[in-house]
Structures are given as C-alpha cells and as structure tokens.
Amino acid sequence: MMGTKWLAGTLLGLPLAIALCTLGILWLPGGWHGGVVAAVLLSFVGWVTLISLSLLFRTSAAAWLWLGGANLICFGVLWALRLTNTMPAASALAGS
Template identity: 65%
Template structure:
C-alpha cells in the first residue's frame, strides 16, 4: 500500500518516540546537564514530532517510511543506551 495515509501513520507512530529520543540526546550534552534543558526539550518535542509527521509523507513508499523511521528509532535509542551498556 503506497497511500499517503500509511506514510502519515508511520510518522505518527514512529515519530513520537523518535522526537523524544532526539530531544533527550540534545539535552544530554548540555554543559550543565539535563536539568538545565529538560523544559526546552519538552517544549521542542511536540513541534519536532509534527515535523517528522510532515516529512514522512515525502518518502516514496510507505514501506520506506516505516523502515527509515524504525531504523532512526533504533539508532537513537541505541545511542541513548550506549553509556549504560559500556558501564556494565
């Protein structure tokens, strides 16, 4: 199915965790730690999600949208978990 509805659905379903992960990654590298940027990250998360949803309809096929967004989620959350895995 190559309809815009399934591309939009991919952006909606996979875009929220991706936007949360990207905002979390952004605040982890702030000079004063995450405490200084958590409010900004929360405020940026919703507009970033809307951007991801909007950009998801630009993929040529629905399968490509699902694949790329899923890979971006795996990569983002993998980078978030990397420090925890290195300590163990």
C-alpha cells in the first residue's frame, strides 16, 4: 500500500528538486545567469523523479522524514552560502 508516500514526494519533492538544481547552477562557469532556464527545466524532471522514488520507501513516515531532512540540508546550505556572501544575488537590485 502506498499510503502517503506519493504525497511526501509531491509536497517535499518540488522544493528539494529546486534546491538541488540551484546548488548545481551556482558553480557554472558563466554563473547562474547562463543556467537558470536549464535548471528550471531540470527541476521538473527532478520533481517527477523524486515523486517516483518516494514510493520506494518502506513506510510513509520514512518518506516524510528523509525528504524533509534532505530539504533542511539543501536549504540550510543555500542559506549558509547566502549569509557568507558566496552566492550571487538573484537580482541586480538586491545589492542596493
């Protein structure tokens, strides 16, 4: 029985896919400006993959905990990069 594993993948998979793609484009040679369109497209593919993979967890609670923990780690890394000013601003007006 699937339970709510698919729901965990749906609700927690999208922010995780976006965070993973964001971490991936930060270190591109042209900066994030050159890879943002590809990252948006890949985040959809990543989201569908995470929904599918969430069904492989043994229990629904495990799916929620692992995906929630992965979200916390990825967004924690993004937040730490932002606080240390090693991540570029999303807008040219953000530095003003």
